[in-house]
Amino acid sequence: MEETQAAARRVIFTRNGVWRGVRDGLPLWLGMLPFGLVIGVLADGKGLSFAETVLMSALVYAGAAQLVVLELWQDPVPIGAVIIAAFVVNIRMAPMGAALASWLDRLRGIRLWGTLWTMVDHSFALSIQEQRRGGRDAGYLLGIGAGLWVAWVVTTAIGYLGASAVRLPPGHPLYFAGVAAFISILVGLWRGPRADLLPWLVAAAVAVAAHRLGLPVPLPLLAGTIAGATLGAWFEMRRKATP
Amino acid sequence: MTVRWDVLVAILGMALATYACRAGGYALLRTFRPPPFVEAMLRHLPGALFAAYVAPPLVNGGLYAWAGAVAVVVVQILTRNMGLSIPAGVAVAWGVQALGAAW
Numbered sequence: 001m002e003e004t005q006a007a008a009r010r011v012i013f014t015r016n017g018v019w020r021g022v023r024d025g026l027p028l029w030l031g032m033l034p035f036g037l038v039i040g041v042l043a044d045g046k047g048l049s050f051a052e053t054v055l056m057s058a059l060v061y062a063g064a065a066q067l068v069v070l071e072l073w074q075d076p077v078p079i080g081a082v083i084i085a086a087f088v089v090n091i092r093m094a095p096m097g098a099a100l101a102s103w104l105d106r107l108r109g110i111r112l113w114g115t116l117w118t119m120v121d122h123s124f125a126l127s128i129q130e131q132r133r134g135g136r137d138a139g140y141l142l143g144i145g146a147g148l149w150v151a152w153v154v155t156t157a158i159g160y161l162g163a164s165a166v167r168l169p170p171g172h173p174l175y176f177a178g179v180a181a182f183i184s185i186l187v188g189l190w191r192g193p194r195a196d197l198l199p200w201l202v203a204a205a206v207a208v209a210a211h212r213l214g215l216p217v218p219l220p221l222l223a224g225t226i227a228g229a230t231l232g233a234w235f236e237m238r239r240k241a242t243p
Numbered sequence: 244m245t246v247r248w249d250v251l252v253a254i255l256g257m258a259l260a261t262y263a264c265r266a267g268g269y270a271l272l273r274t275f276r277p278p279p280f281v282e283a284m285l286r287h288l289p290g291a292l293f294a295a296y297v298a299p300p301l302v303n304g305g306l307y308a309w310a311g312a313v314a315v316v317v318v319q320i321l322t323r324n325m326g327l328s329i330p331a332g333v334a335v336a337w338g339v340q341a342l343g344a345a346w
Binding site: 033048051055056059066068069071076083084088093094098100116117176180181187200202204205206207223224225226227228234 | 245246247249250251252253254255256257258259260261262263264265266267268269270271272273279280281282283284285286287288289290291292293294295296297298299300301302304307308311312315316319320323325326328329330332333336337340
């Protein structure tokens with residue numbers, strides 16, 4: 001009896017699990033499409049070459065970070081600012097691997113570090129659900145991440161080629177798609193006025209104020225984010241303290 | 244098909260910073276548990292980040308940006324589909340800007 005329980009808990013990593021991940025990730029490709037297209041359009045608008053755009057999507061593979069970085073993009077590239085911005089936007093992924101520890105702790109070498117390389121919001125969310133269903137094939141996490149990586153690189157390439165074909169002038173309303181993408185993400189993140197209203201307003205106000213003061217990128221973003229997240233955390237701790 | 248050296252350095256730096264978050268977060272957080280306040284901050288980080296990101300372009304963008312933003316929010320709430328809400332926002336922003344130019 002004890003042996004079967006141990007066997008049920010044992011984490012595996014199979015080709016089958018990887019393919020199941022790829023298949024379960026397919027519906028997400030549609031949701032990724034507009035985001036990837038936007039990245040391609042913005043990259044073209046900022047004067048990146050096709051090779052540079054594809055290289056960035058392939059190596060960085062983080063939509064929100066790429067969107068923020070392209071907004072900061074200038075020629076010559078503010079290298080320090082874009083690296084800091086990528087780090088700040090992606091720090092949200094740091095707790096994900098820890099949350100999936102029951103799978104990842106059983107993996108070694110390239111399976112562990114390679115799977116972590118493909119981890120994105122979607123593959124994390126679906127894998128947590130799979131774990132709660134009792135799933136024990138860690139290949140699932142890799143399958144979703146790797147499948148979405150293909151979709152990501154292809155959609156940014158299509159967006160780039162489309163935008164460079166029609167030659168959008170600067171300030172064209174199509175570039176509003178970058179802001180629109182984040183507003184739609186904010187709608188999904190909203191947990192109600194008690195948790196989010198004030199922290200988000202403060203984040204926005206601090207970012208606008210820092211922008212008006214002429215602080216260089218990415219300081220307005222950084223200052224707003226830290227102010228909002230600190231306030232949100234403070235509210236949360238205070239609510240916990242007073243039952 | 245060119246890749247400029249400064250762009251390449253920026254992309255490699257972004258890739259490393261991103262991998263540090265993906266893998267470094269796992270490696271660190273399974274050995275050290277951060278204080279509860281830091282954990283709460285990490286939970287609130289995405290919302291604050293994206294709010295700080297959209298605020299300056301909205302404030303500086305004027306009416307067309309606000310009209311587009313309202314369209315995105317409404318369509319996203321109704322459909323929960325980015326594939327519809329982003330084009331809707333762009334279409335409304337585009338329309339309002341075109342009307343403004345016509346006046």
